[in-house]
Amino acid sequence: MQYQRVRAVILYNHQLVCIKRVKENEIYYVLPGGGVEGQENHFQALTRECTEELSVTVDIKNLIFERVFNNQQEFFYVCSINSGELGHGHGPEFQSNSVYEGDHLIELVNLSHLNDIDLKPTELKDIILSLHTSYD
Secondary structure, three states, X not given: OOEEXXXXXXXXXXXXXXXXXXXXXXXXXXXXXXXXXXXXXXXXXXXHHHHHHHOEEEEEEEEEEEEEEOOEEEEEEEEEEEEEOOOOOOOHHHOOOOOOOOEEEXXXXXXXXXXXXXXXXXXXXXXXXXXXXXXX
16 A cells, blocks of 8 residues: 555635745745554544644645655645644644754745746646636
8 A cells, every 4th residue: 555645735815825845955845734644534634734734724625636656645635724823833844853854834825926836746736726716
């Protein structure tokens, strides 16, 4: 069985909630989320990850994209913020003694600038922009 990861696609005030990854020779953006642990289902894992990374709870709507990457299955779900206030993450990747490389920064990206950033995976850009127009 492949390792499974879940990601949250959160549109907040016409902006996409992202994690900016700043490494020594690379800057790119990913969506909040992470690995499914133990006996968690996707919703439990995504709820935990959003709390750890964003300090919010989310309502998980629907699966919009999935892919296999580096022998991992990734599942991308549309979510909305239910409670809490976007803040600093407190998960392991945000700790000063983290084994993760580089910095993890919460960043809101205006949808009009989505094509200007290195969002991974890139094929999500068109899907996210189409979501935006369908929710307006």
